[in-house]
Amino acid sequence: MIEVKPLHYFVAAYEEGSITAAASRCFISQPSITHAIKSLESSLGVLLFERSKQGIKATEEGHKLYKLATDLLLQNQQLEVAFTPNSKIELHLYIQPDINIEQYYDIISAIKNTSPNIELSIVDTAEQAQLAIIDEQLLSSQFQFKILHQESYKLVVRNDHLLANESSITLESFRGLAFIERPYCTNRKAFERLLNENKISITYKGKAIHDLQIQGLVKLGLGVAVIPESYMKKDDDLKYIAITLDTPITRSIVLAYRKLPSVLMDVIEDLTCLS
Structure with missing residues (x-):
């Protein structure tokens, strides 16, 4: 047997x-x-x-x-x-570390409120998860997904920086700037390729481990950084500047799922794409 x-x-x-x-x-x-x-x-x-x-x-x-x-x-x-009427349904949820989860409270709440028997637990990797809020580029083929949001990137500088009064810039403005590195960025290679194609070299003054820290380092005057729009915050000490590119670099944040109880599938299907 x-x-x-x-x-x-x-x-x-x-x-x-x-x-x-x-x-x-x-x-x-x-x-x-x-x-x-x-x-x-x-x-x-x-x-x-x-x-x-x-x-x-x-x-x-x-x-x-x-x-x-x-x-x-x-x-x-x-x-x-x-x-077992009162049996708990445990769902494993993965949230990509550099995604601003505050934007998706309503989605998580809708999933939790589907049934009093649903229990969400956070896991360390997408492989362990039945649900994931993740960059589409990092998603394995085992998941289905709904697009939640598509966002571009902006340059964040201190309010006394030479570029602070600009509403938009091109890659040429990167030349000679000191950057705080964002090593976990899924579009890092795309930015590096564009810089190389335009023969623009930049200097890194340090690395950050998440986007709130990166803005703190910019605020201290240690460098500038490129971050996703979802991490922009109201701060009089910082300025966010659009980056003009012939082909914009964006990322798609998705709700990925697999092997969910049927009670949850209706909730997932009702989600609006590209919020």
Whole structure:
């Protein structure tokens, strides 16, 4: 008889395409995932994955088991809910660190208020999550998503900076400026490519770990920075300047989801794109 838990681990490995990512998602060690898969292969007498240095790839038998396993696990969850009226539905939520979550309070509240049995917990990686508020560029193919917001970037300077009175600037204005580095930026390579194409070199005076800190460093006069519009705040000591580009650099913030209880799907479907 096949147990349910190894099927959970198999499904995670199938969807992530990686033993490491599956272990992170399931909050267990990699050997536990490997053992569960080998146990299933032994019980069924088939090979479920082809293994290589690039990761794992499902065999024909693996694809067949995935469909059956997901159906079985969903039925198992529905049985538990049907016969345990007060059972809690735990949802794992990932929030990308450089996203201003204050903009999405209404969405999180709508999810939490769908049912008194829903419990949200924050996880460290998207692989561990059923829900994620994340930059679309970082999203794996295992998720569906709704676009919440699309935003551009602005240059933030101190109010006594030489550029503070400008309403917009071009990349040429970057020349000779001292910047606070934003190493976690998903569009960093796009900005660097444009700077290189225009033969503009910039100097970094330090690194920030989040966008509130980066503005504090700008406020201290340690440099300027490029940040997403959602982190602009009312501050008399700072100025935010639009950056004029032939092809604007933007990022799309999405609500990503997978394997949600049916009670939540209606809430997700009602969300308005590009708020």
